[in-house]
Structure formats: C-alpha cells, structure tokens
Amino acid sequence: MCSTGSTSNARWVLGLGLMLGLPPSVGHAQDVASIRRHIAELEQRKVELIAATDSLQALERARRLESLDSLQVGALRLLAAHPMVGVARRQAATAWASLRATLGDSVAALMHQRRFVLVTEDAEDSTQVDAQGVATLGTVLVIPRNSPENLTAINIIVAVYGELWRSLDPGLRDWLSAPLTPTLDTIAVTSASYLELVTSGSPVSRGCYQGSLADCAGALGLTEPDHPALAWYSAEGRRELVARLSQALSAGADREVFAGCVIQRVDADCVALLQQNERLVPPPLSGGTRASYFLTALKLGGSGALSRLLGSSGEPSMARRLELAAGTSLDAVTTRWRSAVLATRPHPTQLTASTACAGMVWIAGLLLLSFRSSRWR
C-alpha cells in the first residue's frame, strides 16, 4: 500500500511538473528554435523530477528500514520485523550450518551484497511488513504464520540455492541438467548418490563403485568419449536407453532399426540409433549425483571456488572447470566425493540385536500384565 501511494505521488509530481513546464504560448505558432528550447527545458525538468522521485523512494526505503531489525549469521544478512528476530536468528543459524556443510566457504562469496527480508504472511498482524514495499531492500521470503519454525531455514536455503542456480552459466546448467535440490539433510544428498551408484547397471558406474576414478569421471559425464553409448552403457543398457528415449529417437529413426534394437535386441541397431543421436545419450549417473560432485568441488575450493568456477566459462572441459573451482586435481575431487558417498551407505534392513532384545523384553512385560487378569469379573 505504501509502495502504491509512493508511486502515485511520484506520478502526480511528474505530471504537475510537466504541466508547469508548458509555456503560455501553447497552441500558438512557434518557430523551430523555440520548440527545441522548450524541449530541452522539459528534458531538464524531467531529469530533476526523476532525481526528486528517487530521493522520495530513498526516504521511503529508509523509513521501512527503521521498522526492520537487521541481523547477520555467518554471511547471511537478513532483515526482519522485531517480533520475528528471535526465530529468524535461530533459523538463519540452522540454514547457515546446512549451507556451510553443503557449499563450504563458497557460499560466503555467493551471499556478497545479498540480503533477505523475512516477511510474515498474516495481513492482520500489526507488525506485518508489506512484501511488495520491501522488495527493494532484498530478496523477500514470505513465511506463513503458524508454520513450523524450520520452514524459515528451509526458505532461506531454497533462496540461496536459487541465487546459486541463477549465477551459473548455461554450460554448468547443462551439465547439472536440473536445478540443485535444496535440503536441510546434508547426508541425504550423498546417501541418494550411494544408492544410485550401487544400483546402476552401467559398467562405468560399477567401476566407480569398485574404486576406478576414471570410471567415476565417465559416469559423471566429465570425460567426453568418442562414442558415449559404447563407453558408458552395456548392450542391455543401450537397449533400455533406446526404449526409454523412444519418443525422441523414433521420430527420425528407421522403424526397423528401432524395432531391431528394442524388440529383437540387436545391439548393432541400438548402437546405430544412439550414435546418430549422441547428444541425447545421458551420463549414467543422474543430475542429483552430478550435483553432489559439484558441491564437493565447491566445498574443496573454499571461499574463491564459485568465482573461479564462474570465471572459467571459456574452458571447454567441465572437468577442467571443476578442477579450477576446487583448486586441486580432478582425481582429488573424485576421491573426496567417492569417499563421502561411500561413507553415507544407508543402514540395511537387518534386525539389530538391541531392537530384537528390546522387543522380547516388552513382550515379556506385557505378557506378565496379561497374567494379572482375573477370571472373576
């Protein structure tokens, strides 16, 4: 509302200024020189009025800033209405710890000159801050009233990941294939990668699981083999890939070749189809797993990792870019990533001895309770 009022005031001032700027001789014939002079005067007034409007807006911003408390947790800078400050500080600390765990020190560079404004959604609250009005102060995060406290931390993390994704160039986005998934659970990211690595049927993924760093680079799409379909997939994998990409591949393909691959399982047909469409052949490991590798490189590279990565957009090889970001060799990044992934092996289903014993003790206790029942009602 304040913002709307401010804009209409500015328009009114501009309109009045233009009217006042009109000479009394409007409507009368004028020579070219006087018209040019009037235009120049009007241009000058327009510049002055825009400057005045900017000053008004700066005053308005300052007034709004006074109604907000600022706080800083790590490199996170936030503005929040006074009643929200306690929650905001706690949740910013949670978000910061999670961001440091996943992005390392590079997150500080990302947050440079960025600020978040926490706004409650409840319009009846007198302390509520107008979301549109404060948009000029920073990235606005709207927190629904009575929402779980950690939603604030999640919103902050989502916003930081959004900033990170926007800062990446098309080459990086293509390699990652999908926006980074923000999460509070830092273990979950690598744990999912473990499951993918261990369940993938691709020979390079299997090789990576068994310890071949070259296979890891291949499975992550960091190397560019002459024939990706042959290097990354087995015959059965190629058939399944063709079946999975059926819509994209069958459009321009010979029906017999397509059927030969998918139905008659002729590997030569699958190879021919995939070699004709090499850009459609994805690396065996998913975008989520590539994202976990990307985050490892950023974390290894420390505070300058992100700027080095973004500054290397001229480099043709993604592997080289990640090396530059991490400030170390690709093998070192791969080793660190692989160790992190293997360390987050999910606990298997097996019944533990402690759980079984506890169950037996509870069974015995409850059975004793049954014995205390009486047949006399």
Added chain:
Amino acid sequence: MFKAILFTQWKWGRLLLLLATLAGFAIPLLSVQGLTTTYGNFYVVTSLQAFGIAYPLLAGAAGLLLSLSAWTSDHRGRHVYALSLPVARWRYVLMRYQSGLVLLLLPMLGIWLGAILATRFIHIPPGLHPYASSLALRFALSAALAYTAFFAISSGTPRTAGIVLGIAAVLVAIQVLASAAGFDFNLLKPVFDRLFIWPGPFEIFTGRWMLLDV
C-alpha cells in the same frame, strides 16, 4: 487342552489368518514388480521403500485381530468356560497366548516364502542384497509384539480396555480441539515418539523394511 484351545482359536480366526497369510505372501512379490530393468534399479529401490510400510501395517493388523479373536468368546460367555476348567488362571492365559503365537507363524511363513520367491525370480544387481529371512523374522517379532500388547489389553476387563482406548481418544480429541483453536502445540507427537522411538516398545515397527537393500 492346548490342542483344543489352539483348534478353537484357529476356527475363530482362520479367515483373518488366511487373508493375512495371502497378503504376506503377495507383498514381497508385488514390491519387486518392475525390477527387471538394469538401469532403473535406483527407482525400484525407492519404490521398495514405499512398499516397506505394508509390512509393519500387516504385522500390527494381524496381531490386533488375532488377540481380539482370542478373547471374544470368553468375554461373550462371561468366562464361564475358563472358570469350569481345572487349571490355574495363568496357565489358561498362557495357553491362549501360545495358541495365538503359533497361529501367527502362518502370516510370517507367508512373508518368508513370498520374499524368497520374489528374490529368486529377479536379477539382483551387485551391491544389493536380499533380506528375505531378516524381513520375515522382523515381521514375526513385530506381529508378536502387537499381539502381546493387544492380548494384554483384551485379557483384562472391558473396563481396562475402555480406559486404554479412552486415554487414546482423549489425547486425539485434545489435539484436534487445540489445532482448531489455533494453539501451536503437538500433543500426539511426543506420545508417538515415546512409543515408536528407541527405547519405546514399538521401535521395531519403524525404520526401513526392505526386501532388497545395500
């Protein structure tokens, strides 16, 4: 006498038991449907996780229904049969309990056979392992725990069962009213946590129930 009690309990609960056994046999087989692709295993593992909820639910339901059927007849007959028997109360309760426990082996066997068949018919990629016996054992222990808990409640007077159910109902009602009034507190979560998180009695029901796992 045990044979007679076992037979009567089988008669009262055989339909439920057969259904539970069939369900137990079918769940592992259904959970591996689609596990034929080499490259989609990751997604199948996540779908196995989704199926994981079915095992503890079946264990709880089998335990509950069997314990109720064990005591329904006694309650209906005002315990005259139990009073007429020349055995101590505790021996009678123990025989009733043991009969139910023996009958619970049927759904457990269903799960075990289903799980073994399911893991035989599919290609298990290196890195993943079948846990058919472990799953069946965990099911057996969970079902026995649920059976014992409900057996203890059912063996008491209807008043005892009423008090237990009443406390649960009051907790739920307070939570519903508090939420409707806009109070920001969760009464059921701490209760649930005490029951289902270590060292709670029903901890065995939680966690990953996976036929195939890393």
